Amino acid sequence: MMRSPTLVKIIFLLVFVGWLMVWILLPTKVYRNTWTPQLKQKLNSTYFREQGTNLLLFTFPVVFMGALGCIYLHLHLKKPENLSSSQSRGRLRLLRRPVLVMSPIGIVTSMELIFAVMFGALLIWSLSNYLHTSFEHLHMHKEGEKVWEAKFRSVSLRVGYIGNICWAFLFFPVTRASSILPLVGLTSESSIKYHVWLGHLSMLLFALHTIGFFIYWAITDQMKESLEWSKTYVSNVAGVIASSIALAMWVPSFPRLRRKMFELFFYTHHLYTLYILFYAIHVGVEYLCMIAPGIFLFLVDRHLRFLQSRQNARLLSARILPSAVVELNFSKTPDLLYNPSSMVYINVPKISKLQWHPFTVISSCNMEKDILSVAIKTEGSWTNKLYQQLSSSALDHLNVSVEGPYGPTTSHFLRYEELVLVSGGSGITPFISIIRELIFQSQQESHVPRVLLVCAFKNYVDLTMLDLMLSVFGSSDQISNLRFQIEAYITREKEEPPIDSQKPIQTKRFKPTLSDTPISVVLGPNNWLWLGAIISSSFLMFLLLLGIITRYYIYPIENNSDDVYHWTFKVLWFMFLLFAVVCVCSSAVFLWWRRQNTLESKQIMNVEVPTPTTSQGSWIYGSERELESLPHQSLVQATNVHFGARPDLKKILFDCKGKDVGVLVCGPRNMRHEVARICASGLADNLHFESISFTW
Structure with missing residues (x-):
């Protein structure tokens, strides 16, 4: 009979493969011409509008995997570990053998190299399909615009799309109490290098995206476009601000500067909050749904760490x-x-x-x-x-x-x-x-x-x-x-x-002192189950509030007048609700557990401290x-x-x-x-x- 942890892991693997397949199909004509019209017809209701499709295909699977991972870890840790089965991991040891050792990449195992090649193939596949589709239906944005100028603009835009793929994976390695990383044999500490790799790659792609558009605006005499804050479409000035913040974060993160000026790196890296805000305003709610799940799980972890650190x-x-x-x-x-x-x-x-x-x-x-x-x-x-x-x-x-x-x-x-x-x-x-x-x-x-x-x-x-x-x-x-x-x-x-x-x-x-408390599990003995409850309840509450705001506030404005609800305000509602539900649900569970743990903590405080x-x-x-x-x-x-x-x-x-x-x-x-x-x-x-x- 199949054990529960094994069954959970199989479900996780199927959902993960399905999520990756969506990313593979995203830049293809099949997704654009066949899937998109049908999905929009069925999912873009008055409750979620244009973000409904991406919420289902990109956000929900990752949140589901996060909650499923919590169940797996709870079941796995409740069972004693078989420490004598040295053959249980024998088949994977060949994949863990180092195959590439060089600076500044470091030590790369066979498995890491395979996944790096696969991820690189995904980026190349996506870029080539985006360009092939866009070149077939080339859109001229200005009267008298030359074909090569339009193609140059298209390439610059699609490079930004590829950077968005990197961002979809960027926050998983820095979620310290991650319920997803252990299912693939990783910890936040061991996978931090993936965050570094993805960070450098995404910054490079976004730099090319930004520079490409500035060149395009210069050669087509449209430099004023860089200051446009559109009400109905991409905000260019928000993208310029995001790029400036990214540059301030990126430069101190290079190894030599980081080691010599760690405090500069430490403080500038906390600009990520502003970067996410302006990046989200730039790309809009549809594309934000693609990277939102990683940010959502990171926010849950970050807020719980904040609550723990207050003691x-x-x-x-x-x-x-x-x-x-x-x-x-x-x-x-x-x-x-x-x-x-x-x-x-x-x-x-x-x-x-x-x-x-x-x-x-x-x-x-x-x-x-x-x-x-x-x-x-x-x-x-x-x-x-x-x-x-x-x-x-x-x-x-x-x-x-x-x-x-x-x-x-x-x-x-x-x-x-x-x-x-x-x-x-x-x-x-x-x-x-x-x-x-x-x-x-x-x-x-x-x-x-x-x-x-x-x-x-x-x-x-x-x-x-x-x-x-x-x-x-x-x-x-x-x-x-x-x-x-x-x-x-x-x-x-x-x-x-x-x-x-x-x-x-x-x-x-x-x-x-009376204010000192023993270090304890953040959410008690059933920490992983409570974390799964926070992830699930936060996401359900987010969907409920987002649906209510969209249906009963945004939709009437757009439906009953010729006006369009501001692009930026939609993003701000999305970000505010995401942050609010995480804070409310995490705080509620954390404070409830702390109240239950108060008596035990007082008893520990009264115990005689061991003498060295x-x-x-x-x-x-x-x-x-x-x-x-x-x-x-x-x-x-x-x-x-x-x-x-x-x-x-x-x-x-x-x-x-x-x-x-x-x-x-x-x-x-x-x-x-x-x-x-x-x-x-x-x-x-x-x-x-x-x-x-x-x-x-």
Whole structure:
């Protein structure tokens, strides 16, 4: 008998294929001459008018998939994961093998290359069909206009149509709590590069679209058209404004500028709200329906994140390492579950009320039921200010807001026979959560892979990051059950520095306030079901209100007079209703759940906070190693430190003789690319590459 999650996934796949088929047929004569007249006759009622067809064909399928994905994730997460079935994903591993490793594209797997080629084919197919149809029925917009000028205008217009296709997919990767991405094996963090690719491609196409029209207006002496705000058709001036905003967002997003001036990139990127508004006014409600579903799901996620971020998280303690790394330990509710390599976004109002920064969760929700820990490496101005705040002896409380955690829905790495974790610098942080989870799994008499951790640090003091593998609130005495080996490389120092120059590790506790709350699931234990309810109810309410406004307000104006309801006002009604229903439905469910959760939160606040049990020293950093406890002893004995050397990754990986070796890498781009090339070489079929990168 077919299981419920499998059935849901099949329905999802059928709807997704049908939605893609609509995009494929959209530029064809069949859609224009056969489908469009019939659909308009049946769907363009007085309740939805010209937007009815696109609401059904483009908006509804994606919203349905979003709600269906919530049901799938609820059913999937309720069932225990089979961690021993290493063959269950064997057929897909060939598609995950890197085939293209180059800058600035990065690491591209076989599956990504296939989908990129298919998406490129869709764009080429659409553009060629649009041009073929338009050239057959070429329309002259000005008396005396030449044929080549009309064709040039047509090409410029159709390039904008192709950019609209990119925009239809643009917001899916940045929806952090997405119910669609997990169904195709993705997370928001792993697919952020697709947002980058689509963003650059769409900006390039829209730039060609804008420049093309300015050239057309110049050669036909119609430059005044750029200032036209039409009442019945496309608003050219809104398009010019949207293009100007897009340029301000696009330039700081290039990697070199983004890394050097991150704050400029951060603030200019928030202009997307204005860009969407003027873009929508430019294209009108019909084309807006094509990109609306991605924006709709993003708005639901964004508003829920806003509601979560209004609360102060209960910060319990901070472990300050001499390597300028800070471990923050927060209180959490026991029902908050997440998988290793998850992330949270943190805001400290005392430093900046607007800036949110992502950090890796290093704790295991199975090992630490009431604690969520993150590691923060001091690298930029924001993290430097945070480090200084935490280092202050007078500080006994710090207001911190948290969004998340977000991450994978499965712990698929446990299926491997052997794990090789390759890290550089702060890239070790996602592996700390994996190691903590493996320590827990080793006590459950379940399959646990052998682990080889290869970590490279610049300085000897950075070895203190290995201390984060043991929780400040205590570790299990059965850590020796884990088959574990650490190869640590110090690249800039050739010997251990004098002991008197080594600083101790500091642990600082904080006093909670009544306004502090444990980090919890946004919508409770049945989070995905409630999210599905929000998506469904919001969309139904949107359709109801849009139908009422159109039928009883807009339609009478257009039907009872010679006047036409303003093009811009139709768009504003559409955007306002979309935003309003999302806010109302999301807020209602969130506040209802918070009321139910108030008593539990108060009970957690009254529970005695665990006391840090680790010593102020380091078990690996310094000559006097802490060997009095079994966890420390096991890790020290498993660690080899190499001075003045870099890891020979090729030799290390080829020496792995296991039949099924998972290779996870996180660190500098050159390191990730080197490991990817080794795994893609085909010289070792047992190596299965997976990249973990947060440096987008």
